[in-house]
Every structure is written in structure tokens, then in C-alpha cells.
Amino acid sequence: MMGLVLLGGALGVLLVSAIVVRRRERQLGQAQVHEIREAKRSGSDKALLQHPHIDLTRCMGCGQCVDACPEEGVLEVVYGQARVVHGARCVGHGLCAAVCPPEAIAITLSDVETRRDLPALEPDFEVIGAPGLFLAGEVTGLALVKTAVVQGAAVGKEAARRSRAGEAAALPPGGLDLIVVGAGPAGLSCALSAREAGLNFLLIDQEKGVGGTVAKYPRRKLVMTQPVDLPLHGRLTKSTYQKEELTELWDGLCEDHEIPFQGGHVLQGVEPLESGGCRVHTSCGVFESSMACLALGRRGTPRKLGVPGEELSKVTYSLVDAQAYAGRKILVVGGGDSAIEAALGLAAQPGTDVSVSYRRASIFRLKAANLRKWEAAVADGTLRALLPSNVVAIEEDRVRLSGADDQVLEIKNEDVFILAGGEPPFKLLERCGVSLDPADRRPQKSVGERGSGIGQALMWASLACSITVLWVVWYSAYYVYEPVDRLSHDWYSWLRPARNAGLAAGLLALLAVFANLLYLWRRRPGSWLRFGALRLWMTSHVATGISAGLLALTHAGFVWKFSPGGYALIAMGALIASGAMGRYLYAFLPRANSGRELALDELLGELEAMHGEWDGDHPEFRAWVQKKVQGLVEHAQGATTFAGRIWSLVQAPGQLSKLLAELQQEGTQTGVPESRIRDLIGLAKRSHRLTLAATWHEELRAVMASWRYLHRWVAVILILVLVVHIVTALRYAPIGFGD
Numbered sequence: 001m002m003g004l005v006l007l008g009g010a011l012g013v014l015l016v017s018a019i020v021v022r023r024r025e026r027q028l029g030q031a032q033v034h035e036i037r038e039a040k041r042s043g044s045d046k047a048l049l050q051h052p053h054i055d056l057t058r059c060m061g062c063g064q065c066v067d068a069c070p071e072e073g074v075l076e077v078v079y080g081q082a083r084v085v086h087g088a089r090c091v092g093h094g095l096c097a098a099v100c101p102p103e104a105i106a107i108t109l110s111d112v113e114t115r116r117d118l119p120a121l122e123p124d125f126e127v128i129g130a131p132g133l134f135l136a137g138e139v140t141g142l143a144l145v146k147t148a149v150v151q152g153a154a155v156g157k158e159a160a161r162r163s164r165a166g167e168a169a170a171l172p173p174g175g176l177d178l179i180v181v182g183a184g185p186a187g188l189s190c191a192l193s194a195r196e197a198g199l200n201f202l203l204i205d206q207e208k209g210v211g212g213t214v215a216k217y218p219r220r221k222l223v224m225t226q227p228v229d230l231p232l233h234g235r236l237t238k239s240t241y242q243k244e245e246l247t248e249l250w251d252g253l254c255e256d257h258e259i260p261f262q263g264g265h266v267l268q269g270v271e272p273l274e275s276g277g278c279r280v281h282t283s284c285g286v287f288e289s290s291m292a293c294l295a296l297g298r299r300g301t302p303r304k305l306g307v308p309g310e311e312l313s314k315v316t317y318s319l320v321d322a323q324a325y326a327g328r329k330i331l332v333v334g335g336g337d338s339a340i341e342a343a344l345g346l347a348a349q350p351g352t353d354v355s356v357s358y359r360r361a362s363i364f365r366l367k368a369a370n371l372r373k374w375e376a377a378v379a380d381g382t383l384r385a386l387l388p389s390n391v392v393a394i395e396e397d398r399v400r401l402s403g404a405d406d407q408v409l410e411i412k413n414e415d416v417f418i419l420a421g422g423e424p425p426f427k428l429l430e431r432c433g434v435s436l437d438p439a440d441r442r443p444q445k446s447v448g449e450r451g452s453g454i455g456q457a458l459m460w461a462s463l464a465c466s467i468t469v470l471w472v473v474w475y476s477a478y479y480v481y482e483p484v485d486r487l488s489h490d491w492y493s494w495l496r497p498a499r500n501a502g503l504a505a506g507l508l509a510l511l512a513v514f515a516n517l518l519y520l521w522r523r524r525p526g527s528w529l530r531f532g533a534l535r536l537w538m539t540s541h542v543a544t545g546i547s548a549g550l551l552a553l554t555h556a557g558f559v560w561k562f563s564p565g566g567y568a569l570i571a572m573g574a575l576i577a578s579g580a581m582g583r584y585l586y587a588f589l590p591r592a593n594s595g596r597e598l599a600l601d602e603l604l605g606e607l608e609a610m611h612g613e614w615d616g617d618h619p620e621f622r623a624w625v626q627k628k629v630q631g632l633v634e635h636a637q638g639a640t641t642f643a644g645r646i647w648s649l650v651q652a653p654g655q656l657s658k659l660l661a662e663l664q665q666e667g668t669q670t671g672v673p674e675s676r677i678r679d680l681i682g683l684a685k686r687s688h689r690l691t692l693a694a695t696w697h698e699e700l701r702a703v704m705a706s707w708r709y710l711h712r713w714v715a716v717i718l719i720l721v722l723v724v725h726i727v728t729a730l731r732y733a734p735i736g737f738g739d
Contacts, residue, residue, distance in 0.1 A: 184212020
């Protein structure tokens with residue numbers, strides 16, 4: 001009896017904890033929804049290239065993706081599930097997808113079906129419609145060092161395979177097997193792979209040295225990457241490298257493996273040969289090759305302003321060494337991460353006077369760390385923000401800019417850095433035979449909802465239960481007896497909990513519990529359990545949990561007693577139940593709620609847009625309606641207690657009817673057309689309905705969300721009770737194998 005009292009007390013504490021956690025999560029969810037709205041307002045919600053796509057039918061809200069993402073603010077757990085908040089900050093590292101236990105995240109590209117800046121490629125990176133011509137690196141749309149290295153190596157291996165198999169075009173004497181254009185990470189990886197395969201190849205670049213865009217980074221700038229295998233070198237194991245580390249590594253590899261490299265070649269075009277292969281035209285000559293790999297960046301040539309004085313020697317388009325500009329008056333033009341990082345680096349030098357010009361009134365497409373540094377530097381006067389402004393003319397000792405209301409501003413100046421991005425090489429690619437038409441691209445693999453994964457768990461549960469049922473049927477002559485009557489049965493020594501098969505089932509259950517807990521260590525950042533995919537560990541977590549419960553039942557002989565073992569059995573049942581609830585049922589609730597939150601957000605935006613279409617008539621009535629509808633929404637969402645939300649639900653019909661009557665009366669008296677009044681009444685009804693749905697779905701979700709904490713604390717209770725059970729058994733039971 002005392003055991004039941006203790007167990008009940010523990011569950012009561014857990015319930016109170018769950019209520020406290022639920023309230024905290026609700027407050028956090030509302031704050032995060034506000035952050036999503038702010039991101040939409042500023043435009044930082046949209047990703048430029050690759051970004052995470054979250055399958056909400058799989059997402060379990062564990063937050064692993066948020067912890068793993070190296071860019072702050074890209075992902076947040078909103079109302080219990082992961083959401084992309086500041087998509088513009090995503091650079092596609094893919095760490096979120098790597099750590100997601102149920103594989104609910106896939107890294108994808110935005111608007112693939114419509115955008116005209118992505119090439120049409122075969123799976124092996126060969127250009128569709130241009131045999132023997134390959135692309136690799138950032139030009140394919142994926143801007144990562146790791147991706148570039150992998151793609152370059154893949155092209156090199158494919159070129160070697162075709163050459164060995166006789167599938168490559170035959171060329172006259174002097175021709176090459178492969179020519180690689182671009183000596184960045186992708187081009188270098190392709191060249192190293194070609195050297196490893198023994199191909200006759202050439203690596204060219206418009207710059208005099210290797211490294212591509214990385215070589216142009218400011219001194220000691222950190223380059224983000226991921227562990228990747230570089231041909232002829234091995235594993236790049238670190239997650240960040242200084243620019244100098246990578247360029248020194250690449251220079252050393254080129255020298256050690258005698259990579260044939262020629263700098264100063266500006267690509268002008270690629271044309272196919274009648275006999276197969278291609279002819280590559282550059283500013284320094286023409287090359288014929290069986291195959292070609294264009295490992296180009298997306299920046300192309302630096303974007304110019306096209307203003308008088310831009311040809312002056314004081315104007316530059318990249319920053320390598322900020323220390324060389326100490327004590328000078330500098331203007332940085334641009335509002336991206338590169339421009340702001342350069343401005344901050346220059347402002348840190350003694351005696352510099354740094355101004356930043358950007359065409360918009362605010363800077364928002366920045367990494368979170370850069371945004372904080374920018375705001376702090378502007379606030380304390382380290383940087384001068386000229387927003388919005390456009391450069392009108394550059395002179396020897398000054399720069400003229402046009403600001404708000406076309407006011408002209410002159411500032412004294414010695415150096416100008418134009419860091420406004422680059423002109424993508426799309427026209428050049430099209431001249432080379434690369435299609436950017438979406439209709440020519442292969443259909444993309446869908447990253448939509450893939451199901452909750454419940455099928456695999458149900459299959460395992462069915463198998464485990466079937467084995468258990470077969471065991472019970474096989475030994476049914478024993479299990480049909482009452483516990484007291486089993487003592488005289490011939491099978492008692494074989495099936496009793498402390499001996500032989502019964503003891504083995506208990507030990508296996510204990511082993512399954514231990515294996516189950518290892519999953520918690522595997523998903524921890526920096527864990528020593530790094531082998532195997534998290535998806536496999538997640539499946540194993542489910543499998544070992546179900547197995548532990550069934551083995552424990554078998555160990556107990558399918559009988560419950562008032563004992564430590566009986567309480568352990570109850571705790572194990574609660575653990576399995578809370579795990580199943582969290583893994584499968586809870587995953588569906590936040591999805592619906594998030595959808596209602598977004599729909600409500602869009603509906604309120606629709607109300608504002610409708611007001612904007614009224615061509616300036618009835619401004620006071622429009623403002624009154626918007627205030628009333630917003631007040632209705634806030635009142636329904638404002639209750640902070642369960643009882644308060646019940647009372648709000650009871651009041652809701654009357655409040656809505658009153659509002660609609662006021663709206664009709666006020667609109668008629670003001671002279672608003674009846675059609676517009678009907679539209680506003682429809683919006684008010686939808687706003688109210690969505691608010692109630694979102695509020696009550698959130699209540700259900702919040703209750704279900706407590707499973708994580710309940711699940712973990714029940715696991716703690718289970719471990720404690722198991723320890724008591726084991727100690728008691730060792731003290732009083734004749735444990736062992738044999739007769």
C-alpha cells in the first residue's frame with residue numbers, strides 16, 4: 001500500500017510540473033509566433049538558396065535541429081514543432097537534417113519549379129543536352145564547401161569511369177581527357193580526383209592562384225564546412241577552418257601532386273565538337289577536351305554601381321586585409337553579410353572612419369551575430385549608417401550620395417569598397433550550352449510529408465507481440481494456473497521469475513532498458529556514441545522499449561503483485577504509453593495548430609490589404625473595424641488559465657453576434673457599400689473561428705507536449721524502482737540457472 005501511495009505522490013508531482021511546463025511553452029510559443037511575423041515583415045523569412053524543409057507529420061519537437069544549427073534564428077521550436085523563422089540566414093550546412101531523429105528535415109532549394117537560376121543537370125552533374133559538359137560547386141545552387149568537394153570528386157570519378165570504359169569522346173593528339181574551369185573547392189576536388197585516376201587534365205582559373213572565392217575572404221576569416229573526404233588527402237575533420245588554413249592546404253596539395261594549373265584564364269564559352277567532346281575558349285587560348293567541368297561560383301563578376309568615378313584606383317570590390325586601411329576615411333557600399341563583416345573589420349582598425357551606404361532603410365538579411373554587431377556598432381558610433389542612400393558619384397577626395405527624399409549628401413573619403421554581390425554567370429552558362437529553363441530540369445524528389453513512420457513501429461510491435469503470444473500459447477498449460485498453483489507445476493523451475501527462462505527474460509528486459517537509454521546519449525551534441533544514423537537509433541529506441549515491456553511481462557509470468565517488481569512493471573507500462581503518445585499522437589497536433597496560427601496571421605494581413613484597396617474612403621470606419629476584429633482575436637487568445645479559456649469559449653458566440661451587429665449598423669450609418677460590409681463580416685467570422693480553433697488546439701497540444709517531461713521522469717522512476725527490485729531479488733530470491 002505504501003508503494004502505491006509513493007507512486008501516486010510521484011505522479012502528482014509530475015502533473016504539477018507538466019502544468020508549469022505547459023504554461024511556459026505557451027508563452028514561448030506566442031513569442032516565437034511574434035518573431036515569425038517580424039521575419040515576414042522584414043523579409044528575412046525567405047531563403048535565398050537552400051534551406052530546411054520540415055515534414056510536420058514526423059517532427060516530434062525535440063529541438064535537436066535548433067541546437068545543431070550554427071546560424072542563430074534560422075530554426076525555432078514553435079508550438080511544439082520546428083519551424084523555419086529566418087530562412088534568409090540559412091546557408092545550407094545541413095546539420096539540422098543530420099541530427100533529426102525521425103528524419104523530418106530535408107535540405108532543399110526554394111521554388112525549384114519556377115526559378116530560372118538553376119541549371120538542368122543529370123544526377124551525375126552532366127548538363128542536360130550537352131554531353132561531356134559537367135557542373136560542380138556553387139553554380140549548381142548549393143553553396144557549401146562540403147557540397148562543392150563532394151560534387152567535384154563525383155565529376156572527377158565519372159570522367160575517369162567514362163575514360164576507362166571508352167565512353168568518352170576521342171580527340172586528336174594534344175587533346176585532354178578533362179579540363180576543369182574554376183580552382184575553388186569544387187574544381188580542386190575534381191582535379192585531385194582526376195589526378196588520382198591518372199587522367200590527362202588541366203585546371204584553369206581567372207585568378208592567378210587557387211582557392212576561388214575563399215581565397216578572396218578577409219584575413220583570418222572562418223570558413224564553415226563539415227567533415228568531408230578530399231581526394232588524395234583524406235578527411236577534413238573540423239567544422240571551421242581559417243581562410244589561411246584552407247588555402248595553404250590547397251596550395252600544398254597542388255604542389256605535392258603536381259596539379260597542372262594555369263591562372264589568368266577568363267572563360268569565354270564552350271562549344272561542342274562534331275567528333276564529340278568540347279572546345280573551351282578562354283581569354284588566353286583555346287583547349288579541346290573529351291569532357292569539361294565548369295566549377296564556377298554564382299557571384300561571377302563583382303556587381304558595379306555604374307556611377308561616375310567608379311574607375312578610380314580607390315574603388316575596390318573585395319577586402320583581404322583590413323589592417324592596411326587603418327586611419328583612413330572609408331565608405332562600404334552594400335547590406336549583406338560580406339559588406340557588414342568588412343565594415344566591422346575596417347572599423348576595428350585604429351583611426352578609421354567607416355560609413356555604410358545601403359539602398360534600403362534597414363539591413364535585415366544578416367546572420368544573427370552580424371546583425372547584433374552591426375546594431376551595436378551603429379549605436380555607439382563605431383559605424384555611420386547612411387540608410388537609405390545610393391552612391392551618385394565618386395571623386396578623388398569625396399563621395400556624393402542621394403538619400404531619402406533625393407537629398408544629396410557629400411562625405412570626405414579615401415577608399416570605397418563596393419560589396420554589393422556579383423553578377424551571376426547565367427548568360428555565360430547559356431552560351432556554353434547550359435539550360436536554365438525549369439521545363440528542362442529533371443523532376444525534383446519530393447520533400448513533402450512522408451508519413452509519421454508509425455508503420456515501422458507497428459510492424460515491430462506486431463512481431464514482438466506475436467512472439468509473446470506464441471510463447472504464452474506454447475506454455476499455456478502453466479500460465480492458466482493461479483500463481484499459488486504454479487508452485488507444484490513441472491514447468492515452475494523453468495518459467496519462474498528467479499530461474500532459467502523467467503530469469504533470462506528479466507535480464508533481457510534489463511538489457512533492453514539499458515540499450516533504450518543509450519539513445520538519449522546518442523542524440524546529445526558531442527556524444528561519444530557517434531556511429532549509426534539517428535533514424536536507426538530512433539527506431540531502435542522504440543523497438544527496445546516495446547521489447548523491454550514484453551520481456552518484463554514474461555519475466556513476471558504475466559502476473560502483477562504488490563512488490564517492487566510489480567511497481568516496476570507499472571512504471572514500464574507508463575513509460576511505453578507516454579513514449580507512444582509523444583512519438584505518434586503528439587506529432588499531429590502542433591501541425592494543425594501551426595497551420596491555424598499561420599492562417600489567422602494571413603487573415604489579419606488580408607484585412608489590412610482589403611483596407612488598402614478602398615481607395616482612401618471611410619478611413620475612420622476601416623480603422624474601427626480593424627481595431628474591433630483585432631480586439632476580438634486578442635480577447636479569445638488572452639485567457640491564461642484553463643478556466644479562463646472555458647469562460648472565453650462560453651462568451652464567444654454572444655461576443656461575435658454583438659460585433660457583427662455593431663459592424664452592420666456602423667457601416668450602414670457611415671455609408672459603406674453593402675458588399676464591403678459583407679466582406680468584413682466574413683473576415684470577422686473567420687478570424688473568430690480560427691482564433692478559437694488555434695487556442696483550443698494549443699491547449700490540447702500543450703497537454704500532449706508534456707509527454708517529453710513525463711516520459712523522462714517516468715524513466716527516472718522506473719530506474720529507481722528497478723534498482724529496488726534488483727536489490728530485493730538478490731537479497732531474498734534464489735536467483736540462478738539450473739534445477
